[in-house]
Amino acid sequence: MIQQKWKRSFFTIWAGQAISLITSAVLQMAIIWHLTDTTGSAMILSLATMVGFLPQAILGTIIGVLVDRWNRKLVMIGADIIVAAAGAVLAVIALIIELPVWCVMIVLFIRSIGMAFHTPALSAVTPLLVPEEQLTKCAGYSQSVQSMSYILSPAIGSYLYATWELNAIIAIDVLGALIASITVAIVPIPKQVTQSEDAKRNFFEEAREGYLIFKESKGLFALLWIGALYMFVFMPINALFPLMSMSYFGGTATHASIVEIVFAVGMLVGGLLLSVWGGFKNRALSIIFSILLMGIALFISGLLPKNGFLIFVLCSAIMGFTSPFYNGVQMALIQEKIQPEYLGRVFGLLGSLMSFAMPIGLIVSGIFADQIGIHTWFMLSGICIIGIALLCVFLPSVRNLVQ
Structure with missing residues (x-):
């Protein structure tokens, strides 16, 4: 019974994560095609790539402190909502005007901040749900989901970009992020041990x-x-x-x-x-x-x-x-x-x-x-x-x- 419980919890969360990961990868490919079509600039594409990992590089250690201080379940839900909200804003702007490059960059940066919170929170939550002897196998499932996104996203992203408006593709990613937040919300996650307010030191310590x-x-x-x-x-x-x-x-x-x-x-x-x-x-x-x-x-x-x-x-x-x-x-x-x-x-x-x-x-x-x-x-x-x-x-x- 206990074994079925942890499996149900883990795979419920990862079903939502799989959907969100694939829709995000599809949108990422569509944005790359959009920037290629509208600018034709290798520098812009490189900048978009840089924006994608800059928050993790610069803020990773500080974000890690916050993930340990805060309720990780709420961190994951909040990160998914931030990603969805940033996408929704981009979709609305795309309905009104031709998307400026600077606007795309800002939204990519905000989405990247959301993922910089979400990734360590998910990795930290997993051992609270999964028995220690099953962690390596569950890591294998996670890697499989990631590779599926690599396989599917280029083909789906290219097809949708050729046949749909960009804001419709953004809407799919917003839906994927919302599904991921819902699956996290419905799964009971044990609370991690946190420091008391008196024991907390500054971020750098x-x-x-x-x-x-x-x-x-x-x-x-x-x-x-x-x-x-x-x-x-x-x-x-x-x-x-x-x-x-x-x-x-x-x-x-x-x-x-x-x-x-x-x-x-x-x-x-x-x-x-x-x-x-x-x-x-x-x-x-x-x-x-x-x-x-x-x-x-x-x-x-x-x-x-x-x-x-x-x-x-x-x-x-x-x-x-x-x-x-x-x-x-x-x-x-x-x-x-x-x-x-x-x-x-x-x-x-x-x-x-x-x-x-x-x-x-x-x-x-x-x-x-x-x-x-x-x-x-x-x-x-x-x-x-x-x-x-x-x-x-x-x-x-x-x-x-x-x-």
Whole structure:
């Protein structure tokens, strides 16, 4: 009976999250098409991408403190309502006038703030609902939902943008956000332990406490910085997939889309396998396996001749497949090892660090990839990621993180 209760609660919330995630991804694709059509500016598209993760990078640790102070259920509902309200305002403006770029940017920024609250709150709520031994499998479900949004959103977004008005697509996302808030509202979520008003310190002291809690576990602390290094190397590669498909292999936009879809399908398969199997008993082995396989696939991709596109597609599927065994397992480990009352700060810090690592990596790759060739950059990135996997093997704190 208890098992059925937690499953009902978890899957009710995640059904709403799945709908909201897909509708948000569809709207994101539609907005990208809108900005492409109306401006034709790569700078504007880059700025829109930057706006998407800037709040998490800058405000992540402070938001984490608030998530730990406040009722996380209300935080999630409030974040969904903010996202819905921002979308509704954009839809109304689109009915009246041609959407100005600055207006789109402001709404994207507000939506991003909402998601910066929602993401750590959801991650912190999960261990309050799910038995510890099921956290890794549930992380696999979460990764599967995310990969489904990657698969569906480009096709749905492109089709709807071609046939519907933008404000109609916005309305669908508003509906998705409202559904997500309703599913959270109807599920009873145990209240986390919070500090009394007298015990509360200023934001920076509490944010620092989240860092110190991370530091208490040498394995998790090492994984925090390994994750930042991993994002620094891999995220630029993720952005360079279309360039590899079209410039190096001489393909078209269709070839680039195939690679993106295959990557997402690989991620879906990996997430489903993780949700059923749960990964290796020693979760550190799952993480090392994931990073190593990613590095090998990247290295092989960089060595391929210009007629090796089909092998590149296979390598892309392998890269996608490995992703849940890193992201999902790392999340489950944090949820297991960190006390629930600190999880908001911990996930806020993690998100902030990863968000800072991504743009730095993009800048570095932008400088060097054009100079040495995109395929060479893939090969060197593969070597770096293999090195990260070996670093995990040689660090006892990571290797023996969980037996």
